[in-house]
Amino acid sequence: MDQINSLTYYAVTKKYDLQFAELTEDLDVDVVIVGGGFSGINTALELAEQGITNIAILEANYLGYGGTGRNGGQVMAGIGHDLEKIKKHVGKEGLDAIFKISNLGAGIIRDRIKKYAIDADFCPGYAYLGSNRRQEKTLLSWFKEFKEISPEDEIEFYTGNDIKKIVGSDAYTCGIKHMGGGHVHSLNLMLGEAKAAVSYGVKIYEKSPVVSVEYGQRITVRTNKAKVVANKMLWACNGFLAGLEPYIYKKTINTYAFQLATEPLSDELIEQISPIRGAYSDIRPIIDYYRVTKENRLLFGSATRWLEYIPKDLKAWNREIMLEIFPYLSDVKIDLAWGGPLCCSANLFPQIGTLPDNPNVFYVQGYSGFGVTPSHIVCKVLAEGMNEGSESYDLMSSIQHVNIIGKDALRPLITSAAKIWHQTSGYWKGRR
Numbered sequence: 001m002d003q004i005n006s007l008t009y010y011a012v013t014k015k016y017d018l019q020f021a022e023l024t025e026d027l028d029v030d031v032v033i034v035g036g037g038f039s040g041i042n043t044a045l046e047l048a049e050q051g052i053t054n055i056a057i058l059e060a061n062y063l064g065y066g067g068t069g070r071n072g073g074q075v076m077a078g079i080g081h082d083l084e085k086i087k088k089h090v091g092k093e094g095l096d097a098i099f100k101i102s103n104l105g106a107g108i109i110r111d112r113i114k115k116y117a118i119d120a121d122f123c124p125g126y127a128y129l130g131s132n133r134r135q136e137k138t139l140l141s142w143f144k145e146f147k148e149i150s151p152e153d154e155i156e157f158y159t160g161n162d163i164k165k166i167v168g169s170d171a172y173t174c175g176i177k178h179m180g181g182g183h184v185h186s187l188n189l190m191l192g193e194a195k196a197a198v199s200y201g202v203k204i205y206e207k208s209p210v211v212s213v214e215y216g217q218r219i220t221v222r223t224n225k226a227k228v229v230a231n232k233m234l235w236a237c238n239g240f241l242a243g244l245e246p247y248i249y250k251k252t253i254n255t256y257a258f259q260l261a262t263e264p265l266s267d268e269l270i271e272q273i274s275p276i277r278g279a280y281s282d283i284r285p286i287i288d289y290y291r292v293t294k295e296n297r298l299l300f301g302s303a304t305r306w307l308e309y310i311p312k313d314l315k316a317w318n319r320e321i322m323l324e325i326f327p328y329l330s331d332v333k334i335d336l337a338w339g340g341p342l343c344c345s346a347n348l349f350p351q352i353g354t355l356p357d358n359p360n361v362f363y364v365q366g367y368s369g370f371g372v373t374p375s376h377i378v379c380k381v382l383a384e385g386m387n388e389g390s391e392s393y394d395l396m397s398s399i400q401h402v403n404i405i406g407k408d409a410l411r412p413l414i415t416s417a418a419k420i421w422h423q424t425s426g427y428w429k430g431r432r
Contacts, residue, residue, distance in 0.1 A: 007336060007338065008069060008070055008259075008336065008338045009259075009261040009293070009297070009299060009336055009338075010064070010069045010070070010073075010185065010186065010187035010188075011069060011187070012336070013185065013188075013293075013295070014185075014187050014188055014191065015119050015185075015188050015191075016119075016188060016191035016192060016194075016195060018063065018191050018194060018195060019062075019206070020059075020063070020204045020205055020206045021205060021206070022205060022206065022207045022208050022225065023056075023058060023205040023208040023223050023225060023226045023228070024225045024226055025226055026226050026227050026228070026229070027056050027203070027226070027227075027228045027229070028228075028229050028230075029054045029055060029056045029203075029228060029229070029230045029231075030052055030054040030055065030230065030231050030232065031044075031047060031052060031054070031055045031056075031230055031231065031232045031233070031234065031386070032055070032056050032057075032058065032219065032221050032228045032230035032232075032233050032234075033055065033056070033057045033058070033233075033234045033236055034057075034058050034210050034221065034233070034234065034235055034236060034237060034244075035057075035058075035059065035066075035234075035235070035236030035237040035238065035240070036057055036058075036059030036061075036062070036063040036064070036065070036194075036204065036206065037063070037064060037065070037066045037067060037068035037069075037190065037236065037238065038067075038068045038186075038190055038371060038372070038375040038376070038379070039236035039238060039364045039365075039375055039378075039379055040057050040059070040234070040236035041057070041063070041190055041193050041194045041197060042193060042375055042376055042379035042380075043234055043236065043364070043379040043382055043383050043386070044057055044197045044202045045112075045193050045196055045197040045200075045202075046379055046380050046382075046383030046384075047383045047386065047387060048197055048200035048201070048202055049200075050383065050387050052387060053200045053201040053202060054201070055197075055201075055202045055203065056202075056203045056204075056205065056228050056230070057197075057202065057203070057204045057205065058205050058208045058209075058210055058221065058223065058228065059204070059205065059206045059207075059208065060207070060208065060209035060210070060240070061206070061207065062206050062207070063190065063191060063194055063204070063206065064187045064190055064191065065240075066238060066239060066240050066340070066341075067238060067239065067340060067341070067342065067343070067367075067371050068186060068187060068190045068371070069186070069187045069190075070259070070338060070339070070340040071186050071301075071371060071372055072183075072259065072279070072281075072289045072290070072291065072299065072301050072372070073183045073184050073185060073186045073279070073291060073299065073372060074126070074181075074183055074279045074281065074289055074291065074370075074372060074373070075105070075106050075109055075122070075126065075181050075182045075183055075184055075279065075372060075373050076106075076126055076128075076178075076181045076279070076281070076370070076373055077102070077103050077105075077106070077126075077146060077150075077178065077180070077181060077373075078102050078103070078370065078373075078374070079098065079101070079102035079105070079349070079350065079370075079374045079377055079378065080102075080347075080348055080349035080350065080368070080370070080374070081348035081349070081368060081370070082347075082348065082429075083095055083098060083099060083102070083349075085347040085348070085349065086098070086347060086349050086399050089398060089399045089400055090395055090398060090399060094395050094398075097391075097392070097395055098395065098396065099145075099149070100149065101377060101381070101392060102374075102377065103149050103150055103180075104376075104377050104380070105373035105374060105375075105376045105377045106180055106181050106182065106373060108376040108377065108380060109122070109184060109189065109372075109373065109376055110122065112189075112193060112196075112376070113184075113189070113192070115196075116192060116193070116195070116196040118188070118189060118192030118193065118196075119188060119192065120184050120185045120186075120188040120189040120192060121184060121185040121188065121293070121294045122182060122183075122184045122189075123182050123183055123184075123277055123278070123279075123294075124179050124180075124181070124182040124278075125177070125178075125179055125181070125182050125183075125276040125277060125278030125279065126177075126178045126179075126180075126181030126182055126183070126278055126279050126280070127166045127167055127175050127176065127177050127178070127276070127278055127279075127280045127281075128142065128175060128176045128178065128280075128281060128282075128283055129163075129167065129171075129172040129174070129175040129280060129281070129282045129283070130172060130173065130174045130175060130282065130283055131171060131172050131173055131174075131282070132173065134427075134430045134431075134432070135174065135282075135283055135284075135430060135431065135432075136159065136173065136174040137430055138283060138429075138430035138431060139157070139174055139175065139176055139283065140157060142176060142283075143155065143157040143176050146176065146178060146180075150178075150180050152180075153178065153179055153180030154177070154178075154179040154180075155176065155177065155178050155179070155180070156176070156177045157174075157175075157176055158174065158175050158176075158177065159173065159174045160173065160174075163175050164275075165177075165275060166274075166275060166276055166278070167273070167274065167275075167280060168272040168273050168274070168275070168326070169273075169325050169326055171324065171325045172282070177276065177278075179276075181279065181373075182278065182279060183278065183279035183291040184372070185293075185294075186372050189372075208223045208225075209223060209224070210222070210223060210244060211223060211224060213233070213244070213245070215355070215358045215361055217360075218230065218231060219231070219232070219233045219360065219361065221233065231360060232360045232361070232362065232386060233360065233361045233362065234361075234362045234363065234364065234382075234386065235248060235361070235362070235363040235364070235365070236363075236364050236365075237365070238252075238343040238364075238365045238366070238367065238371075239252070239254045239340075239341040239342065239343030239365075240341075241365070245355070245363070247355055247356065248351070248355070248363045248365060248401075250403040250404060250407070251345065251346075251351060251365075251366070251401040251402065251403055251404065252343045252344060252345050252351070252365055252366045252404065252407075253343075253344055253404045253407045253411060253414060253415060254341035254342065254343055254344070254411070254415075255303065255308060255341070255342050255344055255415045255418075255419075256303065256304075256308070256310055256339055256340065256341055256342065257301055257302070257303040257339060257340070257342050257369065258301065258302065258303065258311065258314050258317065258318055258337065258338070258339035259299060259300065259301035259318065259337065259338055259339065260299070260300050260301075260314070260315060260318040260319065260322065260334050260336065260337040261293075261297050261298070261299050261334070261335050261336040261337075262297050262298045262299075262300075262329070262332050262333065262334055262335065263297070263332060263333040263334075263335050264295050264296045264297055265296045265297065265298065265332065266296070267296065269296075269329075270292050270296050270298075272328075273292060273298060273326060273329075274291075274292045277292055278291065278292075279291035283431050284423075284426060284431055284432055285419075285422040285423050285425070285426035285431055285432065286302070286303050286304075286305055286419060286422065286423065287302070288300070288301070288302045288321060288325065289301050289302070290322075290325075297335070298322070298326075298329070298332075300318060300321070300322045300325075301318070302318065302321050303342075303369075304419070305419065305423065306416070306419055306420055306423060307412075307416045307419070308411070308412045308415040308416045308419065309412070310339065314337035314338065314339055315334045315337040318334075318337055319334055342367075342368065342369045343365055343366055343367065343368070344366060344368040344369070344415075344418075345365075345366030345368055345401065346401075346402045346404060347399075347402075348368040349366070349368070349399065350364065350365070350366050350367050350368075350374055350375075350378045350396075351363070351364065351365050351366040351399075351401045352364045352378060352381065352382050352385070352393070352396055352397050353397040353401070354397070362382065362385070362386055364378060364379065364382050366401075378396070381393050381396055385397060
């Protein structure tokens with residue numbers, strides 16, 4: 001099941017009425033991109049800003065159909081779950097280099113919004129939360145790293161009753177307030193970026209699913225009604241690749257996350273929930289994440305903890321978790337609930353690179369649940385690689401991507417086993 005309860009908060013509050021025609025005429029372009037989410041749009045815009053504008057984007061459904069229109073809208077630090085997992089591929093110096101660029105995402109988003117006057121409800125303020133001494137020790141180490149890499153940002157560490165200065169919940173005993181992060185209406189952000197890309201001459205086509213691809217010095221991408229011939233290609237389908245390119249399809253697996261949106265709440269209740277009007281997540285291996293919106297709603301998201309399954313009643317399932325954090329919201333009405341797939345890599349780090357024997361065919365995928373901010377970093381690096389190349393691209397594309405055997409037939413078993421391992425190991429890593 002690709003999507004669950006397709007009506008989302010983002011869909012009902014989008015501010016850009018962008019609609020693009022189906023591809024019906026053959027095209028000859030420099031770059032063809034398959035996928036109209038953050039990855040496809042961000043890469044096209046980065047390339048356009050570098051002067052490469054003869055680009056066609058093919059989206060099988062509509063822009064933001066996938067994770068871009070179904071996420072938490074969290075603008076947070078970092079690029080992957082655990083950078084130590086990639087150290088064996090890039091070494092200490094490479095890991096240090098990736099760590100330095102991993103904090104660029106929030107700045108890219110803020111600059112993008114300002115440059116193109118995008119109406120995306122960006123709000124500063126993020127909190128990373130813990131509930132025991134192990135997590136407090138982990139958060140303290142994060143605090144020191146955040147202060148070192150972002151000395152210009154307001155970053156504070158809280159314990160005990162002081163935690164109420166950032167979040168109105170008894171569930172936590174420690175936390176970091178990071179005003180360099182925040183939250184955003186992710187669909188409006190992406191649609192604003194798409195509008196900016198079109199202003200450079202980028203061509204976007206919706207309802208244009210790819211049916212076949214022929215690789216070579218020039219690439220031919222066919223839809224049901226037309227074809228695109230290009231010098232370079234980017235696969236940017238993430239969890240919706242559906243086997244179109246077997247080489248990269250084998251390297252990720254989908255799990256599911258679910259969210260709700262409450263009815264609009266009073267100013268007093270919002271102030272109690274979120275004194276900083278910010279976005280939040282705990283640091284457990286499988287996180288709860290939430291934020292307040294411009295309309296005073298609480299958006300709350302999570303995923304199943306140990307076993308992979310899709311709850312029958314998303315409103316009731318997510319509401320129960322929300323009340324563990326905010327029991328005083330027991331009388332609050334839930335207006336919307338939805339879910340969808342997260343495309344995960346084995347090391348939970350985004351994947352970029354080119355296909356073997358086809359250096360003009362690029363790919364990006366596997367954000368593993370953290371897509372809003374990292375996609376802006378990763379696609380900046382990817383665009384550099386697709387254009388003239390860069391050390392950052394060489395570094396990130398050198399990370400090995402392993403195949404996930406049996407991902408279709410055994411998906412629930414594989415993802416359940418991964419969750420059990422992820423949760424258990426999190427105890428020893430100070431995350432549980």
